[in-house]
Amino acid sequence: MSVSLPGGMTVEQLEEIYQFAIDLGKKAGQKLLDGMNSRIAGRGALHTADANTSNNLAFTEKDNAVDIVTQVDEDVERFIHTAIERKYPTHKFIGEETYAKLAARDYLITPDHPTWCVDPLDGTVNYTHLFPMFCVSIAFLLEGRPVIGVINAPMLNQTFSSCIGRGAWLNETTPLPLIRNPSIPPMPANAPGKCVFSCEWGKDRRDTPEGNMHKKIDTFVNMAAERGSRGGLGGMVHGVRSLGSATLDLAYTAMGSLDIWWEGGCWEWDVAAGVAILLEAGGLMTTANPPEDPETAPIEDVRLGSRLYLAIRPAGPSATETGRQSQERAVREVWKRVKHLNYARPGA
Amino acid sequence: MSVSLPGGMTVEQLEEIYQFAIDLGKKAGQKLLDGMNSRIAGRGALHTADANTSNNLAFTEKDNAVDIVTQVDEDVERFIHTAIERKYPTHKFIGEETYAKLAARDYLITPDHPTWCVDPLDGTVNYTHLFPMFCVSIAFLLEGRPVIGVINAPMLNQTFSSCIGRGAWLNETTPLPLIRNPSIPPMPANAPGKCVFSCEWGKDRRDTPEGNMHKKIDTFVNMAAERGSRGGLGGMVHGVRSLGSATLDLAYTAMGSLDIWWEGGCWEWDVAAGVAILLEAGGLMTTANPPEDPETAPIEDVRLGSRLYLAIRPAGPSATETGRQSQERAVREVWKRVKHLNYARPGA
Numbered sequence: 001m002s003v004s005l006p007g008g009m010t011v012e013q014l015e016e017i018y019q020f021a022i023d024l025g026k027k028a029g030q031k032l033l034d035g036m037n038s039r040i041a042g043r044g045a046l047h048t049a050d051a052n053t054s055n056n057l058a059f060t061e062k063d064n065a066v067d068i069v070t071q072v073d074e075d076v077e078r079f080i081h082t083a084i085e086r087k088y089p090t091h092k093f094i095g096e097e098t099y100a101k102l103a104a105r106d107y108l109i110t111p112d113h114p115t116w117c118v119d120p121l122d123g124t125v126n127y128t129h130l131f132p133m134f135c136v137s138i139a140f141l142l143e144g145r146p147v148i149g150v151i152n153a154p155m156l157n158q159t160f161s162s163c164i165g166r167g168a169w170l171n172e173t174t175p176l177p178l179i180r181n182p183s184i185p186p187m188p189a190n191a192p193g194k195c196v197f198s199c200e201w202g203k204d205r206r207d208t209p210e211g212n213m214h215k216k217i218d219t220f221v222n223m224a225a226e227r228g229s230r231g232g233l234g235g236m237v238h239g240v241r242s243l244g245s246a247t248l249d250l251a252y253t254a255m256g257s258l259d260i261w262w263e264g265g266c267w268e269w270d271v272a273a274g275v276a277i278l279l280e281a282g283g284l285m286t287t288a289n290p291p292e293d294p295e296t297a298p299i300e301d302v303r304l305g306s307r308l309y310l311a312i313r314p315a316g317p318s319a320t321e322t323g324r325q326s327q328e329r330a331v332r333e334v335w336k337r338v339k340h341l342n343y344a345r346p347g348a
Numbered sequence: 349m350s351v352s353l354p355g356g357m358t359v360e361q362l363e364e365i366y367q368f369a370i371d372l373g374k375k376a377g378q379k380l381l382d383g384m385n386s387r388i389a390g391r392g393a394l395h396t397a398d399a400n401t402s403n404n405l406a407f408t409e410k411d412n413a414v415d416i417v418t419q420v421d422e423d424v425e426r427f428i429h430t431a432i433e434r435k436y437p438t439h440k441f442i443g444e445e446t447y448a449k450l451a452a453r454d455y456l457i458t459p460d461h462p463t464w465c466v467d468p469l470d471g472t473v474n475y476t477h478l479f480p481m482f483c484v485s486i487a488f489l490l491e492g493r494p495v496i497g498v499i500n501a502p503m504l505n506q507t508f509s510s511c512i513g514r515g516a517w518l519n520e521t522t523p524l525p526l527i528r529n530p531s532i533p534p535m536p537a538n539a540p541g542k543c544v545f546s547c548e549w550g551k552d553r554r555d556t557p558e559g560n561m562h563k564k565i566d567t568f569v570n571m572a573a574e575r576g577s578r579g580g581l582g583g584m585v586h587g588v589r590s591l592g593s594a595t596l597d598l599a600y601t602a603m604g605s606l607d608i609w610w611e612g613g614c615w616e617w618d619v620a621a622g623v624a625i626l627l628e629a630g631g632l633m634t635t636a637n638p639p640e641d642p643e644t645a646p647i648e649d650v651r652l653g654s655r656l657y658l659a660i661r662p663a664g665p666s667a668t669e670t671g672r673q674s675q676e677r678a679v680r681e682v683w684k685r686v687k688h689l690n691y692a693r694p695g696a
Contacts, residue, residue: 039526039527040522040526040527040529041529042528042529042530125544125586125587126544126587126605129544129586129587129604129605129606129607130526130527130603130604130605131544131589131600131605131606132504132506132605156480156504157505158480174388178387178388178478179387179388179478180390181388181389181390182390196473196474196477196479196592201572201587201588205572205573205574205577205582205584206573206574206577207569207573207574207577207578207582213569213572213573217565217568217569220565221555221561221562221565224549224553224561225553225554225555225561226553226554226555229553229554229555230555234553234555236553238473238477239473239474239549239592240549240590241479241590241591241592242588242589242590243589243591244544244587244589252479255478256477256478257474257477257478257479257480258477258479259477
């Protein structure tokens with residue numbers, strides 16, 4: 001039986017690609033782990049202190065001190081790219097490292113080709129410091145839409161994966177979101193109250209009121225402050241979490257462990273696999289920047305190249321709302337509390 | 349051969365206690381995991397949405413919505429307490445849950461008895477949301493000083509442990525800090541630049557300039573902002589991380605994955621095991637609140653009951669400094685950038 005899918009692909013063809021992607025994610029994750037273990041064993045003196053002129057694990061600095069890219073990063077992307085080229089020579093490939101070498105930062109994903117969108121190493125700063133929150137992220141897109149996602153965080157022994165219509169999974173055995181029996185909990189009645197709010201400080205650290213750092217801070221404080229404060233904006237979230245990996249932020253939102261993720265500044269390869277997993281798990285994803293009237297404006301689907309993301313965890317029905325209604329309520333409550341971020345890009 | 353230790357204990361006696369503590373940490377961690385898996389399987393409807401009237405995993409709210417304590421928390425503390433009472437009936441026991449039921453919040457650790465200081469579940473909010481950053485924390489103190497520490501984060505498969513003079517370890521096999529070959533890196537030359545800075549938003553969310561939330565925020569922004577900004581205070585740290593577990597913040601600082609942890613408001617059971625592990629790994633720990641002259645004041649040892657903590661990761665020598673000198677330089681650079689926090693307690 002062949003059901004037709006976007007791009008005229010069959011279920012069987014997609015299943016083969018899914019298994020290939022999971023296997024690729026595992027192998028790439030092992031390479032990240034090997035690189036880490038080499039450093040622990042003293043082979044490769046990558047560290048942020050003073051040893052930046054060493055051997056195969058030496059690093060070069062990109063935009064500023066925050067933006068480190070390691071040789072491992074490039075090696076793992078080449079490994080993934082080569083494997084895809086061999087297996088699927090007609091597919092298009094967009095990876096962070098190859099992309100970063102282009103002069104322009106155009107949005108290159110088009111609906112006309114089956115496309116892979118890959119971040120070989122998300123959470124690079126964590127990786128250089130050996131903090132476990134790093135991962136490889138592999139997405140497969142049909143007609144511009146992520147339909148397969150694989151995220152492997154090898155130091156955490158966690159692989160998140162999804163294929164459209166096949167569900168989202170932790171380590172291929174546990175369905176996401178984790179809490180689903182007897183039903184997936186709705187968003188809290190007073191969301192963002194009782195929610196765990198996930199956000200990142202990012203690399204834009206300019207100390208100006210109109211810069212993204214201060215807009216993010218204002219937003220974080222609105223979300224965290226006690227109820228009734230800040231002219232009614234105080235959201236009293238349960239907790240504020242910053243992991244240093246946009247990809248894992250999304251994976252944990254799909255898992256239901258983080259309730260709300262709000263972010264600007266990351267790129268399609270950071271989020272493509274996470275979008276696939278989150279949507280397949282039943283999450284909602286839209287834009288970080290609120291429309292003119294956050295109370296009534298339509299909640300549009302996320303644009304992958306927008307660099308502005310708001311994700312709400314999967315939610316089930318309550319006595320008074322559908323799951324989707326409780327998610328939309330949460331989106332509007334977040335939009336009321338957040339500042340507009342400025343992350344321009346050409347063509348998106 | 350018996351070397352004498354604080355409290356007149358022999359190395360052999362301490363070794364036996366260490367193995368007992370590691371075993372206890374593993375069993376307690378398994379109980380946390382069992383509780384989590386029960387919820388995933390649909391037995392026990394603990395969730396922050398609306399299902400707070402359920403069976404054995406129901407929760408009650410403490411100070412406010414942020415402060416959830418689960419039945420698992422109390423059960424695991426009872427399990428640990430009972431095991432210690434049976435094995436070491438003369439030892440004193442201080443646990444978060446038993447302590448929390450007392451009216452006063454005095455500092456109860458005294459140098460006259462071998463004492464266990466235990467948090468059955470650190471990262472309670474994470475646990476209720478099934479976010480992996482939770483753990484059990486078990487410390488053993490002689491003469492008021494943590495000499496054994498065991499931290500087990502069961503969903504991460506990570507156990508951190510130490511015994512005075514025996515080193516600090518990840519999963520009993522990998523010595524901490526992770527990067528030590530050929531030598532432990534010194535703190536970066538321009539610390540807090542290039543450092544990963546770990547901090548928590550905490551539960552005090554009052555929206556007043558003199559409240560702890562705004563003092564924390566000002567500090568976070570000083571640490572994060574670009575160099576040269578904020579009247580010279582901009583620290584341009586590599587990353588800002590908030591995990592929601594003071595205990596794991598400390599464990600990852602001992603691991604060398606986080607460079608600086610600055611926190612006010614947690615309690616001795618949150619940090620006692622982490623202090624043992626951090627110090628045994630070669631880290632430095634002192635107070636969060638800077639002295640009058642941060643440039644020259646002596647850097648005093650941390651007071652366990654102070655609720656004000658600053659930890660610096662283990663550091664090795666450079667061409668121009670000892671490891672300790674680079675740590676002390678980092679302490680002073682942090683002190684210049686942080687605000688005084690207000691966390692009073694009786695008797696500390």
